[in-house]
Amino acid sequence: MAKPAERSAARLAAVQALYQMDVAGKGVLDAMAEFEAFWIGREVEGVSFKPAENRFFRDILRGTVSEQVAVDQLVDKALATGWPLARVEAVLRAILRAGAYELRFRKDVPARVAISEYVDVAHDFHSGDEPGLVNAVLDAIAREVREDEMKDRARGPSRPRG
Numbered sequence: 001m002a003k004p005a006e007r008s009a010a011r012l013a014a015v016q017a018l019y020q021m022d023v024a025g026k027g028v029l030d031a032m033a034e035f036e037a038f039w040i041g042r043e044v045e046g047v048s049f050k051p052a053e054n055r056f057f058r059d060i061l062r063g064t065v066s067e068q069v070a071v072d073q074l075v076d077k078a079l080a081t082g083w084p085l086a087r088v089e090a091v092l093r094a095i096l097r098a099g100a101y102e103l104r105f106r107k108d109v110p111a112r113v114a115i116s117e118y119v120d121v122a123h124d125f126h127s128g129d130e131p132g133l134v135n136a137v138l139d140a141i142a143r144e145v146r147e148d149e150m151k152d153r154a155r156g157p158s159r160p161r162g
Contacts, residue, residue: 009052011098011117012124013040014060018094021065028065032058064101071100078140091125092133099138104145111142111149 016039017031026034038044041051064071075085075096085093099118102109115138122131143150 003053006051006053007056008117008120009040009050010054010057011060011102012121013049013052013057014064014098015091015094015118015121017057017061018064018098019091022090022094028062032061059106060098060101063105064097067101067105068097070104071097074100074104074141074145075137077144078137092122092130095122095125095134096137099134100141103138103142107146111146115139115142 013035017035020026020034021028021031035057036054039049040054040057042049072085079085079088085096088096095118098121099114102114102118103111106114115135118138119131119135122134
């Protein structure tokens with residue numbers, strides 16, 4: 001069983017790899033190999049990169065790319081009217097794509113955990129309103145693709161009647 005910190009590091013690495021693919025035009029296999037060989041669990045130029053659950057990292061990266069059309073549609077629908085995903089800054093776009101992928105295709109991860117994790121990733125890169133945007137967009141997506149789970153959580157724990 002992976003530790004939560006290794007899953008968090010896998011999410012961060014996946015976002016970084018998606019960003020690199022977006023701005024540098026790298027393919028998924030090249031980005032995956034580079035991150036696993038040179039970044040994850042290593043120290044680069046005085047910056048330590050935490051060990052990550054590689055299988056989870058690969059799934060987020062591959063899945064986000066292979067399901068990009070569906071993922072982008074979810075994100076576009078959740079963004080403000082007139083502000084398509086293509087207009088969103090590249091790091092934020094990578095965060096939203098990875099979060100949307102996980103919410104839609106990784107039902108084994110609780111929606112609120114995924115949302116919280118990607119808000120934390122947004123805090124790693126942004127200090128303004130961006131983490132709030134990530135929270136709002138992913139929450140809207142979760143309410144669409146995991147309606148029952150989100151309704152159950154909104155009601156809170158049930159109390160015995162008697």
